């Protein structure tokens with residue numbers, strides 16, 4: 761039987777052009793199974809969450825965020841760690857997506873978390889915070905395998921344009937395979 765087509769939404773927690781986390785996301789896109797459709801949700805134009813703005817109706821960027829999450833079979837978040845936590849842009853996007861509290865698109869949505877850092881611990885604390893937020897919202901977060909790429913600056917190709925480390929690439933493949941199983945578990 762042919763593999764079932766799956767839609768995966770991706771959120772990058774870094775807005776930086778040369779982001780290591782974006783490079784990690786690109787490895788995922790490169791290694792994705794053929795029957796996966798992966799699409800990034802742009803979060804850079806989402807305004808700061810404000811209940812007064814929300815009361816007037818979701819801005820277009822927020823509508824797009826919610827629709828993309830709702831339509832997806834699963835969401836992969838690839839994010840840096842800032843000051844031992846998750847970046848504000850990522851938390852902000854999740855706060856918008858968490859609304860309305862009853863009926864959020866995050867409820868029962870399969871999620872997987874990944875991250876890269878030049879530091880040794882590879883975003884463990886950032887992922888912990890994001891996991892806590894998503895748990896509060898009843899999302900289904902894949903427990904493992906985890907992707908926490910430490911010393912990422914030493915894992916690039918010679919021209920620095922991509923992640924070239926074989927062990928990291930193998931781990932990404934394992935992660936994607938596990939996420940497929942995780943998503944199908946809830947379908």
Ligand SMILES: Cc1cc2nc3c(=O)[nH]c(=O)nc-3n(C[C@H](O)[C@H](O)[C@H](O)COP(=O)(O)O)c2cc1C
Pocket residue numbers: 774775776778779780781782839840841842843844845876877878879880881882883
């Ligand atoms: C405000 C700020 C705080 C940071 N805090 C951490 C941290 O707590 N842990 C860590 O591993 N790296 C930290 N870093 C370093 C980031 O991991 C590094 O800048 C990384 O390149 C950001 O991810 P990106 O390349 O995807 O943009 C911090 C960077 C910034 C700008």
